[in-house]
Amino acid sequence: MTHLSPGFADPVLDAQASFRAILEAMSRPGRIQHIKARITPPAPLCTAAAAALLSLADADTPLWLDAGDVVAEWLRFHCGAPITPEIGAARFALACGTAPSLEVLDVGTDEDPQLGATLILQVAGLVAGDGWRLTGPGIQQEHRLRVLGAPADFTTAWARNHTLFPRGIDVLLCAGDSIAALPRSVTIAEG
């Protein structure tokens, strides 16, 4: 509790700007957006992941995380989100270390596919124009995205996630202040 640091410097404008960046990232899968909010989250949380959770999580979205007590305390204070130890019950899952398998997350139901969880995955780096070939809604030809430190066999797990459509998991990839999204509608092919 004594390590608590401030959240967004300007709670309204920073949250709106971050939301806009996430919206851009989600609507153009694989395009890298940058979070401009001034924010110093506790380690190991990166700026982009912190901004995403501050913008999206609230009292109605149970949150699962593997980032330790200091981060949990910080998010509980600034978002008011309940922290759940049960990953299947979480609306948002934050993975800073080893990513959890996509299968343990809630994929929603055919009646309520919007209830599918969002995985916020902190990776080592995001590079555009190289690596995975992404196709799907929001992409005219294809987007290339190289994810440094992506979980092994992520593309296989993603292909399985894609077959569940309209159910499924959405993923936000965060590295430093960069953010890229993989909505459940996107198809990934190895580059």
Add this chain to the structure above:
Amino acid sequence: MTQIEIPSPHAARQHWMATLARASAEDLAERLATLPPFPEPETLRAPETGLVMVRGRAGGDGEAFNLGEMTVTRCALRLGAHIGHAYIAGRDHAKARLAALLDAALQDSALHQTCMQAVVEPLAAAQQAARAAEARKAAATRVDFFTMATMR
């Protein structure tokens, strides 16, 4: 009106937070000025105003109902190792900041005694006196009806 005393490990803090929340911003600033200045606090949550639903129970144990919404301003500051919180009625941001600053200082064992003596105790005494004066004025207008017991 009698106050219900709830024994709690946080009773002391509840007492000073309630006293600070009831005081005016001018009173808080005036009393704070008599103390040596605190180090600059870090703002964790700048004062923000919102609505809180006030709920009640008829007779204290009936079904819960929504009494109405109330404007509340909250603030959280960090002073050294201690985090001060303030939830005050109304939209006075300066007062929320002062109350949060004092709450943080009161948790610091080095500052606790001086803050209690210079700020909380005089304010609590003044609030108690104001309540007592109000109660006296109200008591003067009391009408005693004859009851069955006195008639017999």
